[in-house]
Amino acid sequence: MTKHKQELKTQIVAYGWQLFIPENTIVMDNDQGNIAIEDSSDNFRGGPFIVLKVSENEVTVESSGIFDQGVSITLDKKIVIKRRPDIEIND
Numbered sequence: 001m002t003k004h005k006q007e008l009k010t011q012i013v014a015y016g017w018q019l020f021i022p023e024n025t026i027v028m029d030n031d032q033g034n035i036a037i038e039d040s041s042d043n044f045r046g047g048p049f050i051v052l053k054v055s056e057n058e059v060t061v062e063s064s065g066i067f068d069q070g071v072s073i074t075l076d077k078k079i080v081i082k083r084r085p086d087i088e089i090n091d
Contacts, residue, residue: 015056020080
């Protein structure tokens with residue numbers, strides 16, 4: 001069994017927040033601070049979204065998916081999404 005390291009990409013969303021997300025992720029956002037994050041990898045495609053609401057000084061996690069390991073929010077306007085590692089079984 002092996003685990004693959006997650007590569008992250010960065011996207012700027014409303015109010016200057018930086019979103020750090022795994023590759024194979026789709027982000028839908030608008031200027032009002034609504035953000036929906038979907039895993040588009042072959043393993044989890046179509047799974048539940050992470051839904052965030054951001055404002056100038058606050059981030060609220062409205063809902064999170066079962067494939068996510070965590071959401072980190074820092075004071076310097078960074079949001080890091082961690083997905084559970086893909087597990088490959090070697091027979």
